[in-house]
Amino acid sequence: MKIAFHVAFGIHFFSIFSLITLLIISYKKTPRALNPGVLHSAATALVAGVVMVGTWSAAHENEINHMKVGIKFLVVLAILVVGYNSLKRKVFTDRTFTVMLGLTIVNILLAYLW
Numbered sequence: 001m002k003i004a005f006h007v008a009f010g011i012h013f014f015s016i017f018s019l020i021t022l023l024i025i026s027y028k029k030t031p032r033a034l035n036p037g038v039l040h041s042a043a044t045a046l047v048a049g050v051v052m053v054g055t056w057s058a059a060h061e062n063e064i065n066h067m068k069v070g071i072k073f074l075v076v077l078a079i080l081v082v083g084y085n086s087l088k089r090k091v092f093t094d095r096t097f098t099v100m101l102g103l104t105i106v107n108i109l110l111a112y113l114w
Contacts, residue, residue, distance in 0.1 A: 001055045001058030001059055002055075002058065002059040002066075004051065004059075005051075005052060005055040005056065005058070005059035005060075006059075008048045008049075008051040008052045008055065009048075009052055010051055011048040012045050012048035012052060013014065015041045015042070015044040015048060015090040015106065016041070016053035016104065016108060018037070018041045019038060019042055019045065019079075019104055020101070020104055022035045022037045022038045022041060023038055023097065023100055023101050023104065024101075025058060026038065026092055026097070027092070027097050031068050031090070031091065032081070032091060032092040033090065033091070034083065034086050034087050034092045034096075036087065038066055038100070039081055039083045039084065039087065042076055042079045042080050043080065043084060044075070044095050045076055046076045047074070049069075049072065049073065049076065053069055056106060065114070068110060068114050072107055072110050072111065074108070075103050075106055075107045076107060078103055079100055079103045079104060079107075082096060082099055082103070083100060086095045086100075
């Protein structure tokens with residue numbers, strides 16, 4: 001189970017990295033539109049995070065912080081909701097970009113600072 005945890009961690013890490021990268025690429029395009037890969041990256045990060053939570057007890061001896069996991073889950077879910085709402089629009093606004101990038105950075109800071 002340690003191997004499954006570490007594989008899920010790697011997938012989660014690269015999904016969040018690709019989420020930030022695709023957001024920046026989407027922002028620089030003209031006309032500005034949201035890349036559908038942003039939603040795929042966020043959904044992959046969500047699924048990999050759920051796998052990490054499921055395999056935590058077999059890979060670690062200490063208890064998992066359920067509050068942290070719940071807040072991180074809600075942040076990724078908020079990224080998905082904002083992304084799906086802005087995917088239907090033709091223009092990717094500065095406000096939507098700022099919200100999605102801010103939520104992604106909050107998710108990263110929650111992972112490393114809590």
